[in-house]
Amino acid sequence: MDPIEYPRSVRGMYRHLRDRLGDVVPTYELKMKAEFAVDINRIKRERNAIILGHNYMEPALFHSVPDYTGDSLELSRVAASSTCDIIVFCGVKFMAETAKILNPGRMVLLPSPKGGCSLAESITAADVRALKAKFPGAPVVTYVNTYAGVKAECDYCCTSSNSAAVVRHLLDGGAERVVFLPDEYLGRNTASELDLPFVLAYKDDGGDIVSGPVPQGGPVVIGWRGRCEVHEQFTVEDVQNVRKQFPGVFVLAHPECSPEVIDAADFSGSTSAMIRRVQQMETGRYLLLTECSMGDNIVSSNPKAEMIRLCSLRCPHMGEITLEQTLGALLLNRYEIDVPGEVRDRARRSLERMIAILPRR
Ligand code: 13P
Numbered sequence: 001m002d003p004i005e006y007p008r009s010v011r012g013m014y015r016h017l018r019d020r021l022g023d024v025v026p027t028y029e030l031k032m033k034a035e036f037a038v039d040i041n042r043i044k045r046e047r048n049a050i051i052l053g054h055n056y057m058e059p060a061l062f063h064s065v066p067d068y069t070g071d072s073l074e075l076s077r078v079a080a081s082s083t084c085d086i087i088v089f090c091g092v093k094f095m096a097e098t099a100k101i102l103n104p105g106r107m108v109l110l111p112s113p114k115g116g117c118s119l120a121e122s123i124t125a126a127d128v129r130a131l132k133a134k135f136p137g138a139p140v141v142t143y144v145n146t147y148a149g150v151k152a153e154c155d156y157c158c159t160s161s162n163s164a165a166v167v168r169h170l171l172d173g174g175a176e177r178v179v180f181l182p183d184e185y186l187g188r189n190t191a192s193e194l195d196l197p198f199v200l201a202y203k204d205d206g207g208d209i210v211s212g213p214v215p216q217g218g219p220v221v222i223g224w225r226g227r228c229e230v231h232e233q234f235t236v237e238d239v240q241n242v243r244k245q246f247p248g249v250f251v252l253a254h255p256e257c258s259p260e261v262i263d264a265a266d267f268s269g270s271t272s273a274m275i276r277r278v279q280q281m282e283t284g285r286y287l288l289l290t291e292c293s294m295g296d297n298i299v300s301s302n303p304k305a306e307m308i309r310l311c312s313l314r315c316p317h318m319g320e321i322t323l324e325q326t327l328g329a330l331l332l333n334r335y336e337i338d339v340p341g342e343v344r345d346r347a348r349r350s351l352e353r354m355i356a357i358l359p360r361r
């Protein structure tokens, strides 16, 4: 895949942004952002750097500096094969860490140290060790939204676009119980897609790992009580209210939403899968149940799509990444991501096992 090209002059960049975002970003702001973007792209070339931009980046950044945009899986694959000296990850910390794990010889920069994630915070490496002691022999799959220490304890990684494929692969290999961490809803949605029972494990008040009864002898997914602080807020009532007001609306939901919300939606998939679905349908009215910047990013590339958003919901962590911070990252080498060697090598195994079972690109 070729990198995205942008105009090199401030005037050209301003026009480029105005054509895409004239309806959503005020003119004075676009002018300022065009100047930042041109500086960033110049320094990026001078330093042999690459910028990766997650689909949740704010619209002006999303449309002006990333060499590649995409979901977690797509960006990890680009990071793994990059030969640039520096990778600037416009996303959150677990994504930048994944880039470092897959490409340890490069300098990886995260523009804001505040780019966290409530799912990644919901589990520790010690929790995974305790789960393995409670469910001996069960392979452990971790959603990519975790830190390196957790990935290092797990057998496989997965993303929102391949969780069912990874669990199916383990069941086909003879596993009866699969531990799936840390997103309870992604775990429940994956189990439901595969028609498997789901049992929740969690830490009780005394810090011990407990769970509901685990069916013996049959395939079962054992999940963890982690939640995305953004997606857990969408409700079935939200969907019903919008359907009442906008009959015919097509509802897209990220699989970090609750199973009830996924059932009420028309389509569920990773951030890129949702973008592709809107592109395939071209016209129409959509409700997007995910981080709300992505709605602006979609309509700016698909002007015939009308997006109804529940726009109070932004990911506070993704929102930390701005053009100003990205310029600072390139000028000052901040904030450099480091993953110690032994953790990195073990975490890499779980990522590589996932990549090995994916269809070739
Ligand atoms: P995607 O892999 O679907 O882009 O999801 C990442 C994420 O953090 C969604 O909240």
Ligand code: SF4
Pocket: 092, 116, 117, 118, 119, 120, 145, 228, 229, 230, 231, 256, 291, 315, 316, 317, 318
């Ligand atoms: Fe994490 Fe949720 Fe933000 Fe995605 S939207 S980075 S899962 S907190």
